[in-house]
Amino acid sequence: MSPQLVDFDGDGHMDLLAGTFEGTVFLVRGSADGYLPFERVVDERGRNVQLTDFWCRETDAWQKADRSPDGATNPFDHCISATAVDWDGDGDLDLVLGAKGGRLYLQENAGTRREPRFRAFNRPIVTSGGPDADPRTTQARLGVDLVVPGGCTAPRVADWNGDGLFDLVCGSFAGGVFCYLNRGTRTEPAFDVPIALLPNAGDRVGDRVGPTRGVYADPVDWDGDGDLDLLVGGYAYFPGPQIDLSDEETARADELEARLVELDAELQRVVADVGTDANGEPTDAGLERVQAVIDRMDAAARELEELRPRGGERGRVFWYERL
Numbered sequence: 001m002s003p004q005l006v007d008f009d010g011d012g013h014m015d016l017l018a019g020t021f022e023g024t025v026f027l028v029r030g031s032a033d034g035y036l037p038f039e040r041v042v043d044e045r046g047r048n049v050q051l052t053d054f055w056c057r058e059t060d061a062w063q064k065a066d067r068s069p070d071g072a073t074n075p076f077d078h079c080i081s082a083t084a085v086d087w088d089g090d091g092d093l094d095l096v097l098g099a100k101g102g103r104l105y106l107q108e109n110a111g112t113r114r115e116p117r118f119r120a121f122n123r124p125i126v127t128s129g130g131p132d133a134d135p136r137t138t139q140a141r142l143g144v145d146l147v148v149p150g151g152c153t154a155p156r157v158a159d160w161n162g163d164g165l166f167d168l169v170c171g172s173f174a175g176g177v178f179c180y181l182n183r184g185t186r187t188e189p190a191f192d193v194p195i196a197l198l199p200n201a202g203d204r205v206g207d208r209v210g211p212t213r214g215v216y217a218d219p220v221d222w223d224g225d226g227d228l229d230l231l232v233g234g235y236a237y238f239p240g241p242q243i244d245l246s247d248e249e250t251a252r253a254d255e256l257e258a259r260l261v262e263l264d265a266e267l268q269r270v271v272a273d274v275g276t277d278a279n280g281e282p283t284d285a286g287l288e289r290v291q292a293v294i295d296r297m298d299a300a301a302r303e304l305e306e307l308r309p310r311g312g313e314r315g316r317v318f319w320y321e322r323l
Contacts, residue, residue: 001018001020001021002019002081002154002216003017003018004017004018004084006084008027008084008116009029009113010113013030013031015027015029016030017041017082017084018081019081019097020080021080022054022055022057023053023078023079023080024048024049024050025041025079025097026040026041027040027041041082041095043107043119043120044110044117044118044120045120047120049082049097049107049118050067050079051067051074051097051099051105052066052067052074052075052076052077053076053078067122068122069121069122069123070121074105074124075101075103077099077101077103077105079098079099079100080152080153081097081098081152081153082095082097082098083096083154083156084096085157085166088187088188088189089185089187090187091112092109092112092113093109093113093116094118095118096157096168097122098148098152098155100151100152100173101147101151101152102147102150102151102172103124103125103145103146103152104124104125104146104148104152104170105123105124106122106123106124106125107122124145125145125191126191127145127180128190128191146180148170148172148178148194149172149178149200150172150175151173151174152172152173153171153173153214153215154170155168155169156218157169158219159228160219160228163182164186165182165184165185166182166189167180167182168182168191169197169219169230171216171217171232171234173215174200174202175202175214175215176196176198176200176201176203177196177197177215177230177232178195178197179194179195179197180193180194180195181195197217197320198211198230210236210318211233211234211236212234212236212237212313213234213235213313214234216232216234217232217233218231222319222321223321227322229319229321230319230322231318231319232317232318232319234318235313235315235316236313236314237311237312237313238311238312240308240310240311240312243307245307249307252307253304253307256300256307260297260300260304263293263297267290267293267297270286270289270290271290273286274286274287274289
């Protein structure tokens with residue numbers, strides 16, 4: 001979700017803005033008395049700001065909605081994040097929407113800072129070389145939809161290279177962090193091809209402790225030295241501890257591993273043989289048989305875990321210092 005703390009409506013109070021997995025954008029306004037109840041951000045037609053795929057609470061089902069500009073057809077995309085930024089330098093805040101698949105979209109504010117009025121369509125953000133980019137690396141990508149490698153968790157806005165223009169820093173579902181430098185102007189941003197500040201997990205060499213998936217990145221001067229570092233949150237894999245086992249313990253661990261394979265096969269047979277009642281629902285007796293096998297599997301797995309602890313993913317926050 002990755003909420004953004006921002007004065008969304010220009011009233012002097014900090015608000016919370018966040019996209020959520022249902023596909024819409026939520027706002028919690030700040031006030032002199034604290035935070036107000038949440039609301040959904042809407043466009044100039046009174047519709048929820050979203051991309052194409054969203055969870056409809058009225059029908060309890062996924063639905064699709066067309067938010068394409070006139071004469072265009074956006075791909076089916078699911079909004080999972082939102083970031084407010086003055087995209088076109090006109091003094092009000094626009095919205096950058098991050099899609100699960102990796103694309104970014106602009107929802108332009110045609111109103112004011114105090115009274116936002118968002119357009120009824122989303123414009124895909126494209127890769128553009130800009131006046132200072134190397135044509136050898138960007139020419140083939142001009143006008144192509146910007147897509148974060150590995151899928152997008154959330155875009156962050158920051159002046160990464162200190163040129164006075166905002167850049168985009170994006171975490172990736174595949175474990176990386178990518179920066180898109182702004183080669184345009186304050187009123188017409190244009191973003192270059194991605195720079196891998198942290199490569200996706202599958203592209204790293206020798207990194208055993210970094211995040212492996214679900215990365216959210218925040219550019220921040222963590223150590224106060226005047227440049228932007230990276231705070232990166234995500235899942236990382238940690239191997240289990242190595243335990244020296246006696247011969248007897250090793251034999252028991254091998255026996256438990258074999259037993260779990262047998263129990264898994266037994267579970268599949270029992271599940272396939274569960275009877276149904278007149279309403280087509282599993283019978284209580286059948287469910288009890290299934291649960292009995294699961295209980296035996298759990299007991300064996302717990303004993304094996306004590307002998308041969310498994311590794312697993314853990315949620316962690318990493319600090320990457322900029323040198």
